[in-house]
Each structure stands twice: as structure tokens, then as C-alpha cells.
Amino acid sequence: MDKMQFDNAMARQARLAPGFVRTIVESMGYDKLNNALPLTEIWDAQQIVITGCGDSWLAGIAARPLFESVSGVKNVQVMRNIEFNRYMDKGQLGFSPNTPLVIGISISGTVSRVVEAMERAQHYGANSLLITDDPDSPAAKAARHVLLLDMPKPGEYGPGLLSYCASVSALMCLALRIGRARGFITDGEHKKMVQAIVDYAASYAPLIEEMDQRCFELAGTWKDLRCVDFVGDYADYATAFFGSAKILETYGGYTTYDDSEDWCHINYFLRDPNTIGRVFITNSDTPSFNRVKETLVAVDQLGSPCIVVTDADKSEFADRFEVFTTPKAPYSWLSPLMQHLPYDFISGYSAELLGVENFRRDNPIYVEQGGTRIRQSKITIV
Structure with missing residues (x-):
């Protein structure tokens, strides 16, 4: 294609x-x-x-x-x-x-x-x-x-x-x-x-072309998954949640989000794990990096398709995982600024491949109700 x-x-x-x-x-x-x-x-x-x-x-x-x-x-x-x-x-x-x-x-x-x-x-x-x-x-x-x-x-x-x-x-x-x-x-x-x-x-600019093509190829299969499950801790939780939100806004797909600890207690039990894509955002200097790697062992055992967005080397993770190795941020607080890009590409291409318009504009009910969801709500000071 x-x-x-x-x-x-x-x-x-x-x-x-x-x-x-x-x-x-x-x-x-x-x-x-x-x-x-x-x-x-x-x-x-x-x-x-x-x-x-x-x-x-x-x-x-x-x-x-x-x-x-x-x-x-x-x-x-x-x-x-x-x-x-x-x-x-x-x-x-x-x-x-x-x-x-x-x-x-x-x-x-x-x-x-x-x-x-x-x-x-x-x-x-x-x-x-x-x-x-x-x-x-x-x-x-x-x-x-x-x-x-x-x-x-x-x-x-x-x-x-x-x-x-x-x-x-x-x-x-x-x-x-x-x-x-x-x-x-x-x-x-x-x-x-x-x-x-x-x-x-x-530092992401030289990576964009290859990332773009790779994400397009992944979208060809990930668009058909029953669910995409995002995982990130602390500031990385923002990136995970953001990726989840883009799935909903681009094509209305089913999605979940969690942190690495609660995932082991809750989302681990989602049925048919081979139909669920897992997306993990983590970096080598995050305090929970070891816990994330433990969690990813469980993902590997479940057989779920998995994407890892990280500044760590690919060798840290299972060979079958799709690892996007990002530039190492000079300060740890910088990572959330750009690490959402891989799934931005994937969600956009998934919507196009599925033939779904952003914000569900292909369905009249979303068009009619869209303006009233957030901008015409009563303001109350309590």
C-alpha cells in the first residue's frame, strides 16, 4: 500500500x-x-x-x-x-x-x-x-x-x-x-x-521518516486488535493516557490505560490477551524501570502484541516486542514531551485504514452532540 x-x-x-x-x-x-x-x-x-x-x-x-x-x-x-x-x-x-x-x-x-x-x-x-x-x-x-x-x-x-x-x-x-x-x-x-x-x-527530527513508515506498517495489523492497553508510570502515565485518548479521538477504538503495578493486579486478567495490543512507555532512569520490565515478562508470557517506547536498548526487552528507541533526554522530566509520537502516527493511520473520520464525524450523532459535550455546560461556583 x-x-x-x-x-x-x-x-x-x-x-x-x-x-x-x-x-x-x-x-x-x-x-x-x-x-x-x-x-x-x-x-x-x-x-x-x-x-x-x-x-x-x-x-x-x-x-x-x-x-x-x-x-x-x-x-x-x-x-x-x-x-x-x-x-x-x-x-x-x-x-x-x-x-x-x-x-x-x-x-x-x-x-x-x-x-x-x-x-x-x-x-x-x-x-x-x-x-x-x-x-x-x-x-x-x-x-x-x-x-x-x-x-x-x-x-x-x-x-x-x-x-x-x-x-x-x-x-x-x-x-x-x-x-x-x-x-x-x-x-x-x-x-x-x-x-x-x-x-x-x-533530536527526534532525524527519526521521523523511519518512525512514520514503521508506524504505518504496524497500523495495518494493530487497527484490527480488540483493544489497545497503555501502561506508564508517573509522568509517563501522561504519555500512556494520551496515546489511549488519540485512539478514541481518531477512530473510536476500545482502549484502556494503567500503571505498571496496577496492571499486574487488574488488566493482566483481560481475556483473549493475544487480541490486545500492549503499549508501554518507560525509560532506563525511571525509578520503576525494573517493575516495568517485570510486568513486560508477564505480557510476553501472555502472548500479547507489544510496543515499548523507551530510551533503553532493545536488548532490555523480549525479542518479539516492537521497541521504539527514542533519544536519551538530558533531563528525565523532558521525556514526556515527545515520546507520544509513535502512537500518534499509528492512531492516525489506523483511522485512515479503517475509513473512520476523526472525532467520529462519520456518525451524525457525534457531530450533532459534539458542541454540547464541553462548551455549553452550566458553570457553578461551589
Whole structure:
């Protein structure tokens, strides 16, 4: 089959990702970050809460290790919007000036729950900053501060891949800005880490062509699997969940996600394991690497098709596994920025091979209900 006959939005976005990260990072200059969040308010923050829906929430999980390591803020939480908006005790908001710093993420700025989060933070005296691509959106107007992404336009309609890269990149730049402002990293360390984001993304560029072709070939068989089961720990969980989400958004396939420990307790027992694809995201320096390898022994014994996305050598894993060896990140917190690319390609090609339109636009019920799912929900401050 001619791969280009099945070209798609996900694949095109994946090819652009290395250079796109550079564009976003270079837009996050000192003046923009300084104006987005004043120095006094950075020092006031005794707690940080990162919140969003879907991919935006996952971006927070991906960036949390960096916030924890450089910000000097001991309490960094990543919460789903519904959890923050409806269940976080209001007594934890505004208990000290500009605390917590609530960082909301919404590319469009129109998602009801994100608007609600910004309004709730303001209502109870917490500080709020929205990362968005629309400074005039309802969520931007509800937030005290806005960090504008300035994504290249016009963007291509489809499941968010570049938008996810933009959110993760912006969060990483913000974390480094906070760490430098609070004196937990030096100016030299700050510059080195910012450059590392760009360089790590760029290190994928020479791999894209081969990855693209290999993923197209895998999609030919993986599209027909009964289920695809994703596994990742801590920040890698964001990559695993993101891969699962892309299956649903591209072709509505059945998918699950878990961490390496709970997988052994729960998903291990899924019936007909030979019909279930397993996708593991792990790296040689992650604290749970040995546990992941133990879990993969069980996957091998079950006979499941398996993809491993890792910076470790292929020899660490069973010979029959499909191993995507990625560049070694100079800092462990960088890995989630790009390791989602293999399954971005696979999900995009799977949808094309199956003849299914993204976001199920091939089915009228999804087209009719799509706009009411998330953007016309009642906003409530509790």
C-alpha cells in the first residue's frame, strides 16, 4: 500500500512536532513570562495547582516533575477540572495571599470547566493563570493572568497533538521561570534547561521518516486488535493516557490505560490477551524501570502484541516486542514531551485504514452532540 494515500492530520502534526516545539519555546521569552506572572506573586505561591480537561490535564501530569524539582514549591498538584472545581475544599483557596497559584490550561479558552476553574480561583482569593491560544476567550477573561501560546496559524483541525506539545512546552518554560525567579536554579541553569527543551525535540527530527513508515506498517495489523492497553508510570502515565485518548479521538477504538503495578493486579486478567495490543512507555532512569520490565515478562508470557517506547536498548526487552528507541533526554522530566509520537502516527493511520473520520464525524450523532459535550455546560461556583 502507498502510505501517502492514507496521510492524515495526526501524521502531519507528528512530522511537524520537533520544529513546532522550538517555535513555542522561542515565543516564551523573558518579557512574556515576566508579564504573565509578576515576581511578587511567584514568591507568594505556597502551593501550585495545575488543572485542565483531557489533554490539558495530561500536560500538567507530564510537566509536574519539573515543577517539583525546580520551583521550590513543596505542594504541586495536578487535578482534573471537575475535581478542582467541585470537590477541592474552598478553605484551601486563598488561605494566604496569591495562594494557591491555579494554572489552568485550555487552547481555545472556551471549555466550561476551565472557565469555572478560573472563576472559582478568583472567587475565593487564589491566584490564577490561564495558558491559552486565545486572549479574548471566556476563560482568559475569568483568569487574573494569561500566558499566550501564540500557536502558528492556521492550524489543522484534528485530534490535538501540536496543541499538547504547546501546552507541555509552555508549562515547562513557566516552571523554569518560577524556579529562576525563586532562586532554585541559576541563570545559567535556566538557559541550559530551556535550550534542552528545544534540542531534545529537535533530536527526534532525524527519526521521523523511519518512525512514520514503521508506524504505518504496524497500523495495518494493530487497527484490527480488540483493544489497545497503555501502561506508564508517573509522568509517563501522561504519555500512556494520551496515546489511549488519540485512539478514541481518531477512530473510536476500545482502549484502556494503567500503571505498571496496577496492571499486574487488574488488566493482566483481560481475556483473549493475544487480541490486545500492549503499549508501554518507560525509560532506563525511571525509578520503576525494573517493575516495568517485570510486568513486560508477564505480557510476553501472555502472548500479547507489544510496543515499548523507551530510551533503553532493545536488548532490555523480549525479542518479539516492537521497541521504539527514542533519544536519551538530558533531563528525565523532558521525556514526556515527545515520546507520544509513535502512537500518534499509528492512531492516525489506523483511522485512515479503517475509513473512520476523526472525532467520529462519520456518525451524525457525534457531530450533532459534539458542541454540547464541553462548551455549553452550566458553570457553578461551589
